[in-house]
Amino acid sequence: MRMLHTMLRVENLEKSLDFYVNTMGMTLLRQSENPQYEYSLAFVGYGDEADTAVLELTYNWDGQTYDKGNAYGHVAFEVDDIYSFCEQLEASGADVYRKPGPVKGGSTVIAFVRDPDGYAIELISPKQ
CATH class of the missing domain: 3.10.180.10 (2,3-Dihydroxybiphenyl 1,2-Dioxygenase, domain 1)
Incomplete structure (x- = not known):
């Protein structure tokens, strides 16, 4: 068993990709859109998904903002x-x-x- 990814909901996928790829130095591993359910996914990481855990950035097209709550740490x-x-x-x-x-x-x-x-x-x- 191994950890695969952590999913973060993002409010602006392009801005998030710019941060994680250009600022943090990660690689965009794959990206997809689902028009039927109105969301986009982007997986970023420092290595191949077969070997390392990655981040899944989820963008819902409804324009919703998200409350981080007090359970999330870092x-x-x-x-x-x-x-x-x-x-x-x-x-x-x-x-x-x-x-x-x-x-x-x-x-x-x-x-x-x-x-x-x-x-x-x-x-x-x-x-x-």
Whole structure:
């Protein structure tokens, strides 16, 4: 058994794809539209779906906005050079709302950025 993907509902698929592909450096693996049920899907990731878990971005054509609620936490990604990556994110206009630094009570270096829909993404430096 293995994890396949995490699905996020997005309000603007093009804006989300720009963020995940051009800002976060992911690859658009596949994309489809379902006119009968009025939704689009885009799968993005850092590797092939056969080997790694990916994100499924779901865009419903009804224009609905979504309440993130208080149960969602974040999606986490390991980043080789977290300081440089966060600088790149900020230079591209991304909201790095928790700058890189040690986690409270520990030594692991983390940071947090928001995607265009406000979803939290934790960036984690590799463990030494």
